[in-house]
Amino acid sequence: xxxxxxxxxxxxxxxxxxxxxxxxxxxxxxxxMYEREITLEEPATRVVALSAADCEIICALGCxxxxxxxxxxxxxxxxxxxxxxxxxxxxxxxxxxxxLEPQIVIMSDMAQSEEQVKxxxxxxxxxVMTRNxxxxxxxxxxxxxxxxxxxxxEAEAMVAGMRAAFEAIKANSEHAGKTVYFEVSPPEWGxxxxxxxxxxxxxxxMCGLTNAFADMEGWAFISExxxxxxxxxxxxxxxxxxxxxMEIMEREGWGEVKAxxxxxxxxxxxxxxxxxxxxxxxxxxxxxxxxxxTDAQEEPAA
Amino acid sequence: MKTxxxxxxxxxxxxxxxxxxxxxxxxxxxxxxxxxxxxLTALWNxxxxxxxxxxxxxxxxxxxxxxxxxxxxxxxxxxxxxxxxMQGLLRNPLAxxxxxxxxxxxxxxxxxxxxxxxxxxxxxxxxVMLMAMAFAFGSLVLILTLAxxxxxxxxxxxxxxxxxxxxxxxxxxxxxxxxxADEHVRSIAFWTMGSxxxxxxxxxxLSAAALxxxxxxxxxxxxxxNAFAIGEDNARHIGxxxxxxxxxxxxxxSVMIGVCVSIGGTISFVGLVTPHMTRMIVGPNHRKLLPASxxxxxxFLLLADLVARTVLSPVELNIGVVTSLVxxxxxxxxxxxxxxxx
Numbered sequence: 001x002x003x004x005x006x007x008x009x010x011x012x013x014x015x016x017x018x019x020x021x022x023x024x025x026x027x028x029x030x031x032x033m034y035e036r037e038i039t040l041e042e043p044a045t046r047v048v049a050l051s052a053a054d055c056e057i058i059c060a061l062g063c064x065x066x067x068x069x070x071x072x073x074x075x076x077x078x079x080x081x082x083x084x085x086x087x088x089x090x091x092x093x094x095x096x097x098x099x100l101e102p103q104i105v106i107m108s109d110m111a112q113s114e115e116q117v118k119x120x121x122x123x124x125x126x127x128v129m130t131r132n133x134x135x136x137x138x139x140x141x142x143x144x145x146x147x148x149x150x151x152x153x154e155a156e157a158m159v160a161g162m163r164a165a166f167e168a169i170k171a172n173s174e175h176a177g178k179t180v181y182f183e184v185s186p187p188e189w190g191x192x193x194x195x196x197x198x199x200x201x202x203x204x205x206m207c208g209l210t211n212a213f214a215d216m217e218g219w220a221f222i223s224e225x226x227x228x229x230x231x232x233x234x235x236x237x238x239x240x241x242x243x244x245x246m247e248i249m250e251r252e253g254w255g256e257v258k259a260x261x262x263x264x265x266x267x268x269x270x271x272x273x274x275x276x277x278x279x280x281x282x283x284x285x286x287x288x289x290x291x292x293x294t295d296a297q298e299e300p301a302a
Numbered sequence: 303m304k305t306x307x308x309x310x311x312x313x314x315x316x317x318x319x320x321x322x323x324x325x326x327x328x329x330x331x332x333x334x335x336x337x338x339x340x341x342l343t344a345l346w347n348x349x350x351x352x353x354x355x356x357x358x359x360x361x362x363x364x365x366x367x368x369x370x371x372x373x374x375x376x377x378x379x380x381x382x383x384x385x386x387x388m389q390g391l392l393r394n395p396l397a398x399x400x401x402x403x404x405x406x407x408x409x410x411x412x413x414x415x416x417x418x419x420x421x422x423x424x425x426x427x428x429x430v431m432l433m434a435m436a437f438a439f440g441s442l443v444l445i446l447t448l449a450x451x452x453x454x455x456x457x458x459x460x461x462x463x464x465x466x467x468x469x470x471x472x473x474x475x476x477x478x479x480x481x482x483a484d485e486h487v488r489s490i491a492f493w494t495m496g497s498x499x500x501x502x503x504x505x506x507x508l509s510a511a512a513l514x515x516x517x518x519x520x521x522x523x524x525x526x527x528n529a530f531a532i533g534e535d536n537a538r539h540i541g542x543x544x545x546x547x548x549x550x551x552x553x554x555x556s557v558m559i560g561v562c563v564s565i566g567g568t569i570s571f572v573g574l575v576t577p578h579m580t581r582m583i584v585g586p587n588h589r590k591l592l593p594a595s596x597x598x599x600x601x602f603l604l605l606a607d608l609v610a611r612t613v614l615s616p617v618e619l620n621i622g623v624v625t626s627l628v629x630x631x632x633x634x635x636x637x638x639x640x641x642x643x644x
Contacts (some may be wrong), residue, residue: 187500190618216617223333224499226616227363234625252502253365 043150132276173208240270382599385573398574403468411437435560494621496567571629
């Protein structure tokens with residue numbers, strides 16, 4: 001409890017100091033995740049963000065108004081639907097972005113080419129790259145985006161809140177040697193799972209679980225027999241399909257898997273689990289609640 | 303005369319034995335190693351519907367490996383039989399569902415059915431399967447019409463050229479669909495790469511039925527195919543109804559390819575490689591070649607799937623990766639030989 005109170009206070013203090021700095025009109029300089037330096041005279045007010053996670057961060061910082069455009073797949077929060085959508089990923093359309101006259105474009109290193117980045121910069125748009133492969137990376141992204149938007153305090157608070165939530169989960173979870181298997185896609189399309197070095201793996205560890213496929217690096221197609229053989233205690237579906245848990249419970253040949261026997265199959269919010277943004281906290285808490293059978297209202301006590 | 307013309311009993315027995323051996327091998331070996339005795343008990347009890355022993359290994363054998371092995375064998379047999387029949391019909395050693403672009407056409411049909419939610423009420427796979435068949439036939443007609451229009455002799459070069467062009471057209475149509483319907487991207491990747499993981503008994507029953515019906519039709523036309531092998535005119539002169547036979551073989555072939563694609567996606571080169579290997583063993587007579595291709599196709603695909611399942615275990619490869627690797631080499635070898643023969 002104590003920790004929960006302290007961090008907002010700290011943040012508030014920091015916020016006061018920050019705003020004074022801002023008021024003096026010092027230019028903002030950030031280093032993005034590709035070690036590129038970006039300098040702004042003042043906080044950005046017209047931003048295009050291509051990745052869903054970065055959009056979520058911007059909105060969670062209270063800067064939805066600063067969004068001049070969003071990538072096609074940015075769909076959270078719902079109100080974001082009113083923001084003009086642009087192509088992203090391998091279909092990134094530079095003209096479309098330039099037409100929105102943004103000051104900065106925030107993109108993750110998905111499929112944009114160096115030429116595209118250069119083209120944007122030649123047209124006077126500053127490009128900020130994010131690359132989030134772990135939760136620490138998500139913190140960095142939040143702080144960086146906070147700085148660009150002049151919301152350092154809010155960003156600090158958000159990160160502190162996430163840290164506190166994760167710490168609380170960790171403190172309340174015991175490593176009892178239970179295993180979890182994350183199902184990213186069902187056998188129909190080839191079983192696909194998340195190994196080490198993914199957010200899902202980090203969240204599992206937080207909750208005291210061991211990833212059944214900890215020997216895999218990143219994302220991998222795996223064989224169905226391996227899942228049955230490894231016999232996980234929990235199955236978390238992040239396929240984003242409705243009723244994925246029901247389908248797994250009734251899946252032919254899976255009836256003796258521990259998770260299925262005990263009904264420990266969880267249809268998780270795929271977006272929360274896979275987007276390196278503020279909702280990682282929700283993802284971790286939902287898994288914690290699921291394995292500890294607590295009510296939705298109850299939070300892990302700090 | 304008949305004994306040399308037909309497939310001898312001993313020949314059949316040998317192929318059946320080889321197929322059974324391959325199936326057994328594929329059931330016994332997998333990503334998870336299971337003691338042979340457990341495997342055989344599970345298999346025995348399934349065959350005679352005895353109560354199953356408890357435990358993971360029985361589940362793996364019965365619900366993962368057995369349906370998959372059946373599906374692989376049936377798809378392999380169907381694709382190979384189709385390939386052999388098409389090569390005979392078109393008198394072209396490189397004709398096959400994948401080189402002609404029929405398989406990619408079928409997968410486009412399947413993807414369209416998925417993206418636009420075309421289903422047949424009361425069936426699980428009906429819509430996808432029907433669209434795959436329709437598109438397989440449509441692409442075959444389109445490809446052959448184009449080929450005939452460009453070059454009446456239907457030479458190897460023009461067939462390959464048109465196959466390449468058509469496959470490119472299909473892949474761009476797929477990209478278009480992908481950008482229109484983002485939620486289906488993952489499943490679209492499945493159709494283009496091909497995999498038989500996660501297949502079930504229901505699908506095996508479907509492809510068994512297709513193979514039984516279409517296969518027996520194709521086998522009945524072995525004599526006509528022999529006549530075609532010498533030349534279309536020759537076939538006509540000895541009383542073959544050329545148009546009818548052609549149409550029937552093409553329709554039946556498209557149905558089989560459509561079923562295979564709707565179950566396993568595009569699995570390239572099976573129909574190209576195995577008839578050639580088989581021809582080396584049993585010779586060019588279609589009365590032997592067709593049934594032999596059926597078995598060797600099943601065996602080839604079983605072994606390819608075994609490699610896909612085990613070589614990087616616990617990671618699984620797409621079966622198309624393995625068949626394309628073998629197939630591309632064979633393709634070049636065959637192409638080289640046919641060019642040299644001229």
